[in-house]
Amino acid sequence: MKTKDRPEQRTEPESDHRTGHRPDLAAAGAGALLVVVAALVGWAVENADHTLYVHWPPLLATWYPHTGPGTAAAPAVAVAVIAYGPVLAERLPWRTLLLSCWGASLAWVFSLALIDGWGRGIAERLTTKHEYLRVIGRFDDIGAALRGFNDHILIGPPGNWPAHVAGHPPGATLTFVLLDRIGLGGGAWAGVWCIVTGSTAAVAALVAVRVLADERTARRAAPFLVLAPVAVWAGTSADGYFAAVAAWSVALLALAATGKVRSPAAAALGSGLLYGLTCYLSYGLALIALLLLTVLLLTRTARPLPLFALGALVVPVAFTLAGFNWWEAYHLLVERYYQAAGGFRPYWYWVWANLACTVTAVGLATVAGLRRTAAAAPGAVGALRTGTTAAPQRLVLLVLAALLMLLAADLSGMSKAETERIWQPFMLWLLPAAALLPTPGRRGWLAAQAVVALLVNHLLWTGW
Numbered sequence: 001m002k003t004k005d006r007p008e009q010r011t012e013p014e015s016d017h018r019t020g021h022r023p024d025l026a027a028a029g030a031g032a033l034l035v036v037v038a039a040l041v042g043w044a045v046e047n048a049d050h051t052l053y054v055h056w057p058p059l060l061a062t063w064y065p066h067t068g069p070g071t072a073a074a075p076a077v078a079v080a081v082i083a084y085g086p087v088l089a090e091r092l093p094w095r096t097l098l099l100s101c102w103g104a105s106l107a108w109v110f111s112l113a114l115i116d117g118w119g120r121g122i123a124e125r126l127t128t129k130h131e132y133l134r135v136i137g138r139f140d141d142i143g144a145a146l147r148g149f150n151d152h153i154l155i156g157p158p159g160n161w162p163a164h165v166a167g168h169p170p171g172a173t174l175t176f177v178l179l180d181r182i183g184l185g186g187g188a189w190a191g192v193w194c195i196v197t198g199s200t201a202a203v204a205a206l207v208a209v210r211v212l213a214d215e216r217t218a219r220r221a222a223p224f225l226v227l228a229p230v231a232v233w234a235g236t237s238a239d240g241y242f243a244a245v246a247a248w249s250v251a252l253l254a255l256a257a258t259g260k261v262r263s264p265a266a267a268a269l270g271s272g273l274l275y276g277l278t279c280y281l282s283y284g285l286a287l288i289a290l291l292l293l294t295v296l297l298l299t300r301t302a303r304p305l306p307l308f309a310l311g312a313l314v315v316p317v318a319f320t321l322a323g324f325n326w327w328e329a330y331h332l333l334v335e336r337y338y339q340a341a342g343g344f345r346p347y348w349y350w351v352w353a354n355l356a357c358t359v360t361a362v363g364l365a366t367v368a369g370l371r372r373t374a375a376a377a378p379g380a381v382g383a384l385r386t387g388t389t390a391a392p393q394r395l396v397l398l399v400l401a402a403l404l405m406l407l408a409a410d411l412s413g414m415s416k417a418e419t420e421r422i423w424q425p426f427m428l429w430l431l432p433a434a435a436l437l438p439t440p441g442r443r444g445w446l447a448a449q450a451v452v453a454l455l456v457n458h459l460l461w462t463g464w
């Protein structure tokens with residue numbers, strides 16, 4: 001009996017027993033080296049011909065050491081998560097853990113944003129010349145604005161949209177228009193909306209990891225989902241909000257596919273509805289379909305698909321009937337991309353420097369977790385074929401799907417720079433890889449995550 005019970009009594013993921021700390025440290029060192037090389041090469045290129053269009057390559061940032069109200073708060077949040085996060089993640093009741101993760105994520109993102117001050121860090125971020133709030137007045141007649149949306153994407157014609165409005169389907173702008181209509185207008189409400197909704201992405205990821213892998217794996221991932229450097233760019237940018245919408249689509253599909261929810265039918269319908277909305281928030285987030293497909297492969301069922309497809313049609317049909325053509329808009333955006341900085345930025349540099357941006361945003365703990373993911377990948381893929389995957393292997397497959405999405409976006413050439421912000425919906429699903437790291441040293445890895453975020457936010461002006 002003891003022999004049979006032993007696998008359930010293990011406290012470490014299977015991969016913890018196969019390798020030691022040195023390969024993890026080597027992977028983290030390689031990630032740090034990639035960032036340094038990208039910076040050195042980037043500075044050389046930018047000084048030579050100014051084609052990168054960033055002041056602190058590979059990040060869209062400027063050297064600007066500064067402090068603010070969040071300078072005391074952010075380290076305090078980090079210390080609390082490092083000291084108590086791993087223990088509380090193991091002991092708290094599940095629902096309490098979800099609420100605690102949301103609260104901790106909110107505190108982390110808000111405190112980092114407040115290093116730049118309330119105005120520059122939150123209230124004014126979405127009011128700059130490139131942002132959504134600059135066009136709220138042009139949506140007084142929403143129907144007319146949607147019918148004529150594509151006429152203003154290209155640079156040249158009078159009244160072309162600002163960069164972020166033109167660069168996204170109108171669902172993104174319409175979010176802030178509707179906030180304005182219900183009395184929550186202005187940059188402060190928009191910033192708070194993005195942070196509060198964006199912080200729920202960590203909760204959605206926990207829910208998905210729990211039902212697709214197991215609860216122990218989700219609990220191990222929880223502190224790393226909270227204390228991630230990508231929080232620097234979640235406060236304040238609309239991409240954090242996009243990440244949450246996409247994440248809840250994945251989580252609801254996972255609940256529907258496993259039946260671990262009171263109404264699987266409602267979860268499947270909700271997942272489809274959110275995926276349809278995701279596609280009308282950002283063109284590139286159609287790639288979330290790869291993660292949704294992975295959910296169905298892991299659960300070995302297609303039962304949620306009919307209701308998912310029904311839900312996924314709602315937003316596209318509504319926008320199409322309103323007069324907005326998604327495909328035409330996307331092709332016009334590609335043309336605009338090559339009219340402006342996106343087309344001029346050298347592909348040969350950004351195709352690998354984007355990955356350096358990703359390393360900075362996900363942190364060295366995630367890089368170490370990705371090393372373990374790569375080591376376990378052959379076994380996980382083989383187990384998927386036979387239908388005998390263990391919890392850590394299911395986590396590995398989920399992370400691999402996220403990595404595939406990110407690489408597809410990278411190779412497309414439509415993501416050159418600013419990916420530390422733009423790829424938040426993809427990077428979220430890389431963070432749980434840190435659950436594969438062994439318990440000894442986990443606080444050290446969490447500290448490394450916090451240090452990166454605090455250094456970036458205090459030394460650089462990121463613009464988001």
